[in-house]
Amino acid sequence: MGNFSNHLFAVEFDTFQALVIYGDMYGDINDNHVGIDINTVRSNASKPASYYDNSSKSSHEVVLESGNPIQAWIEYDGAQKIVNVTISPASLPKPSKPLLSLAMDLSPIFKESILKMGSTEADPLDLSKIPSPPRNGTPSPGLGRRGIKIGASSAMVTLALLLCGITISVYMLRRARLAEVLEDWELDVPHRFRYKDLYIATKGFKESQIVGKGGFGSVYKGVLPKTREEVAVKRISHNSKQGVKEFVAEIASLGKLRHRHLVHLQGWCKRNGDLLLVYDYMSNGSLDTFLFQEDKNLDWGQRFRILKEIAAGLLYLHEEWEQVVVHRDVKANNVLLDSNMNARLGDFGLAKLYEHGKNPRTTHVVGTVGYIAPELSLTGKATASSDVFAFGQYY
Structure with missing residues (x-):
């Protein structure tokens, strides 16, 4: 009342x-x-x-x-x-x-x-x-x-x-x-979600909907109001160093990636300072919970299959797509498991693109301590090899 x-x-x-x-x-x-x-x-x-x-x-x-x-x-x-x-x-x-x-x-x-x-x-x-x-x-x-x-x-x-x-x-x-003001460039980028739909899907970005922390912000579980499909919504933090240009580049390029062992990026949204990425929802969460929590276990057959699946995903990123994609943050937290325990590599918040045969354009050392290749401290340039090094760290 x-x-x-x-x-x-x-x-x-x-x-x-x-x-x-x-x-x-x-x-x-x-x-x-x-x-x-x-x-x-x-x-x-x-x-x-x-x-x-x-x-x-x-x-x-x-x-x-x-x-x-x-x-x-x-x-x-x-x-x-x-x-x-x-x-x-x-x-x-x-x-x-x-x-x-x-x-x-x-x-x-x-x-x-x-x-x-x-x-x-x-x-x-x-x-x-x-x-x-x-x-x-x-x-x-x-x-x-x-x-x-x-x-x-x-x-x-x-x-x-x-x-x-x-x-x-x-x-x-x-x-x-819930008002939105679209910039000119937003009209040219496909797969844009309405902020209103994502707000409803995540129950107003309620804290209880948070299912993980990504490289730049929180990840929320959501249910799209029209299709009732479960999704994961990555909300980029306001103080993130990842700006609008990097955000647009990510959705424009990585949204085209299609592989059964990569988490599919469904779309995006931008509203004021909020940058949002919409991914497929992985119901079994991340691999690290199975590796480091006592109440969850994997047998050796499951572990070996997960390694093969992530290796296949990295091979696609490094050699099989039209551009080389360096993930730059390969770790157990970013390996997600679907309802059938199939592994997919996710969180492309740090990914950078460069043409085949060209040197990487980034010179910033980013990633997670313990997974960063030693040569990065000298060259400052991430390569496909540095992704392989990180992959070997949780192998």
Whole structure:
């Protein structure tokens, strides 16, 4: 219900399924719904957007993002203390059945100065004090029928305007949180994911979704909202030395790699300072957990097969693809295992490309201590041979 001191009442017309907000579970039902919010942005009642057709006596979906005009009725019965929300296409009359009905006394929600309205023909009206409807023709004490009608109408106009302002503000804030501004070069690079989809997939990049730490940031488990496919989303840290140019080069070139023993890079996303890579999800995690944790073991047959599979992947990177790919961070942490314990080499965050027959263009010593070839400290140039040295370290 939220804090009553907030004095907040809103009707949301939401086109985004927020699963978490500020680290807490949020629980929107879908990405096309209407909700009633009391003193919080967590809906007290919500339903998929739809309207009741008086002619066919059935409900029909309303797509809020369609761009078609939609009309809405937000009504509060002060006597029965019920809030009704009704929507329909602008071309149709008001449906006979509301989409949402919530039993709620709104008098504690709004300050007295908001709810009281006056007119020349009626005393000031407090909606919490509206008398019950007369029974069997008995006149209602206090306010006359005409006074009640005028006062209630005035109060509802003010309430409707207030609700519209609150709803628009909440909607704009939530949209701004997931807004994207595309640069020109982004339009030319294929396989781009929407940030909104990755945000939903990872439950707002919740800490509990982290499945590992990559060379430059955290890796999150996610489920794509449309296909329900499990993916791994690598979120490049804000303080990473890997800039936008390196990021673009990686997705443009490494996204073309296809080998059964390499983790497939499905796509990418960039939003402000966030750089995101989307990979196939490997359900059994990384090889290091099987090598160094006592509760997980590999027999010698499995170990030998994993070595052969990673060797095959390195051979593809070094000799069989159109360019030489030097991984530069071959280690047990970057060997990932799928559901059938097949090994794939992943985390190409440090990979550099150079044409066959040419010297490597990088002069920076990068990698993991213990896996770095000795000659790198002298030359500063990673080669296919330095990858083979690192491979031998966990062999």
